[in-house]
Amino acid sequence: MAAPGENLRINPDRLWDSLMEMAKIGPGVAGGNNRQTLTDADGEGRHLFKRWCEEAGLTMGVDQMGTMFARREGTDPDALPVYVGSHLDTQPTGGKYDGVLGVLGGLEVVRTLNDLGIKTRHPIVVTNWTNEEGTRFAPAMLASGVFAGQHEQDWAYARQDRDGKRFGDELERIGWKGEEEVGARKMHAFFELHIEQGPILEDEDVDIGVVTHGQGLWWLQVTLTGKDAHTGSTPMPKRRNAGLGMARVTELVHEVAMDYQPDAVGAIGHVEVYPNSRNVIPGKAVFTIDIRCPDKDILDEMRARIEEGIATICEALDIGFEVEPVGHFDPVTFDEGCVKAVRDAAERLGYSHRDIVSGAGHDACWINRVAPTAMVMCPCVDGLSHNEAEEISKEWARAGTDVLFHAVVETAGIVE
Ligand code: HGY
Numbered sequence: 233m234a235a236p237g238e239n240l241r242i243n244p245d246r247l248w249d250s251l252m253e254m255a256k257i258g259p260g261v262a263g264g265n266n267r268q269t270l271t272d273a274d275g276e277g278r279h280l281f282k283r284w285c286e287e288a289g290l291t292m293g294v295d296q297m298g299t300m301f302a303r304r305e306g307t308d309p310d311a312l313p314v315y316v317g318s319h320l321d322t323q324p325t326g327g328k329y330d331g332v333l334g335v336l337g338g339l340e341v342v343r344t345l346n347d348l349g350i351k352t353r354h355p356i357v358v359t360n361w362t363n364e365e366g367t368r369f370a371p372a373m374l375a376s377g378v379f380a381g382q383h384e385q386d387w388a389y390a391r392q393d394r395d396g397k398r399f400g401d402e403l404e405r406i407g408w409k410g411e412e413e414v415g416a417r418k419m420h421a422f423f424e425l426h427i428e429q430g431p432i433l434e435d436e437d438v439d440i441g442v443v444t445h446g447q448g449l450w451w452l453q454v455t456l457t458g459k460d461a462h463t464g465s466t467p468m469p470k471r472r473n474a475g476l477g478m479a480r481v482t483e484l485v486h487e488v489a490m491d492y493q494p495d496a497v498g499a500i501g502h503v504e505v506y507p508n509s510r511n512v513i514p515g516k517a518v519f520t521i522d523i524r525c526p527d528k529d530i531l532d533e534m535r536a537r538i539e540e541g542i543a544t545i546c547e548a549l550d551i552g553f554e555v556e557p558v559g560h561f562d563p564v565t566f567d568e569g570c571v572k573a574v575r576d577a578a579e580r581l582g583y584s585h586r587d588i589v590s591g592a593g594h595d596a597c598w599i600n601r602v603a604p605t606a607m608v609m610c611p612c613v614d615g616l617s618h619n620e621a622e623e624i625s626k627e628w629a630r631a632g633t634d635v636l637f638h639a640v641v642e643t644a645g646i647v648e
């Protein structure tokens with residue numbers, strides 16, 4: 233397909249205004265966002281996105297996982313659409329750009345095509361995937377995982393948040409349970425723009441990350457069972473301290489990740505201690521291990537070493553344990569043709585660029601299983617994300633969305 237002229241660029245002010253408008257919905261307490269999936273704030277953000285899509289002349293479809301698909305017609309109605317998008321849900325202490333830049337960047341692609349009166353052969357569909365973050369309902373990338381056939385829909389509907397609310401019930405409650413069968417849509421290609429959420433691009437003063445791979449991930453939920461007892465009157469040798477076990481497992485995860493530098497990472501993010509009383513030895517601890525690595529064999533070796541270590545720690549402390557995998561995907565290799573479209577776009581537009589492996593998981597990691605997929609990344613300040621202080625510059629947003637525009641439009645084919 234003919235590439236768009238290098239003079240074709242998006243409208244950075246309109247994009248930035250939309251990002252700031254969306255950021256007003258589900259505000260955090262420190263300047264970021266708390267728009268967790270299937271909350272009222274998520275519902276409000278969806279309505280705003282829907283209104284903007286309709287103003288841009290798009291027709292909205294919603295599937296049974298609540299994922300939103302806003303379609304711009306192409307000249308060939310039989311041609312499979314080019315999809316472009318990300319997610320609008322955020323972490324509890326999330327930033328204004330994680331996911332949102334990819335959805336509103338996709339909308340900006342369409343708005344620019346409308347401004348320029350450009351028709352494409354393939355339709356273009358702007359997408360908001362439900363529950364990418366996986367904080368309220370584990371695992372992450374839940375809706376894109378069902379779409380890609382990695383999770384059963386009933387299993388997804390049964391996922392519960394920490395208050396025992398079910399995903400399926402909350403999706404109905406906010407009024408975003410659609411009719412479409414999940415995964416019925418076929419794609420010509422899928423592109424996702426996302427902030428890097430790491431320091432590489434900013435440190436190297438590079439505008440664009442051409443994402444060739446995504447690292448693999450395991451989320452292991454661990455339950456340690458000891459015995460509640462008085463912190464003052466229980467002799468040390470008689471304690472069965474689940475909190476101590478969690479501390480030792482936390483250290484173990486860090487040590488294992490450090491053994492496979494520079495690529496492996498590992499931490500514990502979610503922690504619940506029971507009864508969580510100042511003068512009671514914790515009888516129970518529930519926490520999630522997050523380990524990642526671009527190399528599948530190393531990732532699996534890390535998991536095996538950690539599970540063996542948990543057994544040894546618990547035997548020494550006389551506490552019980554359960555380890556439940558609650559999230560996983562193997563390392564991802566994105567589609568060469570789509571990756572080339574991203575790289576050529578950066579080249580054509582004169583933006584500095586480098587190939588990069590995504591440290592974070594994204595909906596694109598699952599969609600890559602069912603359609604040719606690639607990602608565009610832009611820097612973020614200090615590489616910080618999943619923090620309300622997450623920040624990007626308008627120039628970075630512009631560069632990333634310009635490249636997204638060119639990759640999508642070239643793949644969709646301009647009709648003269
Ligand atoms: O966990 C992740 O990598 C993504 O931010 N949900």
Ligand code: MN
Binds near residue numbers: 331
């Ligand atoms: Mn994200």
Ligand code: MN
Binds near residue numbers: 323365
């Ligand atoms: Mn995220």
